[in-house]
Amino acid sequence: MTTRVTYATKTPRPEKRSDYEDAALAWLEDTNSTLHIAFESTRVYFPDDDTTRDVYNVTLSRGKRSYSFTFANSVANSARWRIKRKSGWKYAFTKQPWMQRTDTNPERSQPGAYSILACMEKHNPGSFATFCEDFGWSQDSKNAETQYRACVDQYLALDDMYAHGELDQLREIQ
Numbered sequence: 001m002t003t004r005v006t007y008a009t010k011t012p013r014p015e016k017r018s019d020y021e022d023a024a025l026a027w028l029e030d031t032n033s034t035l036h037i038a039f040e041s042t043r044v045y046f047p048d049d050d051t052t053r054d055v056y057n058v059t060l061s062r063g064k065r066s067y068s069f070t071f072a073n074s075v076a077n078s079a080r081w082r083i084k085r086k087s088g089w090k091y092a093f094t095k096q097p098w099m100q101r102t103d104t105n106p107e108r109s110q111p112g113a114y115s116i117l118a119c120m121e122k123h124n125p126g127s128f129a130t131f132c133e134d135f136g137w138s139q140d141s142k143n144a145e146t147q148y149r150a151c152v153d154q155y156l157a158l159d160d161m162y163a164h165g166e167l168d169q170l171r172e173i174q
Helices: 019-030 113-119 128-135 142-161 164-173
Strands: 005-007 033-044 052-062 065-072 081-085 088-092 102-104
Touching: 019 033, 019 113, 019 164, 033 113, 065 113, 065 142, 113 164, 128 142
Parallel strands: 005 033
Antiparallel strands: 033 052, 052 065, 081 088, 081 102
16 A cells, blocks of 8 residues: 555654544545655634644645645644643643643644544535525524535535545545
8 A cells, every 4th residue: 555644753653543544545546646744833723713733734636636724633632731620621732731730732743634634625505595595504604604605615626636536535534
């Protein structure tokens, strides 16, 4: 099997292998595609969010075609430290909080093929009105319009790179 996922850095470690990850890697192999995952920064990523997370630059390639985008990892997989609270884990990102009992976060990892491919838009988002209705957004929202355009761009890139049957196989992994 050819290496289908490359990381720009070796730390943190890649996500743990799972049946879903194996299915995503098999899909990359079957479609002769590769993923390159490069750490960009730890920052606030989503417009209405105040939590930092690791952000990656990802390139999906097949032959001479490629599509590049950013991917924000989960908070639990991004934090360097974790603090046990009665209500659950609290995560810390930049330096180990002093005067508190902390552990290094054993869940910290780079995203795998499945995490990235599962988040990609593999269905035509339809009209802006339908998109807003499906996600409960106002059609007057600039954020909704930005997200809609990003989903359309991503879907069109995938639709250009893969046959409908190949996209159906990717949808089935979920």
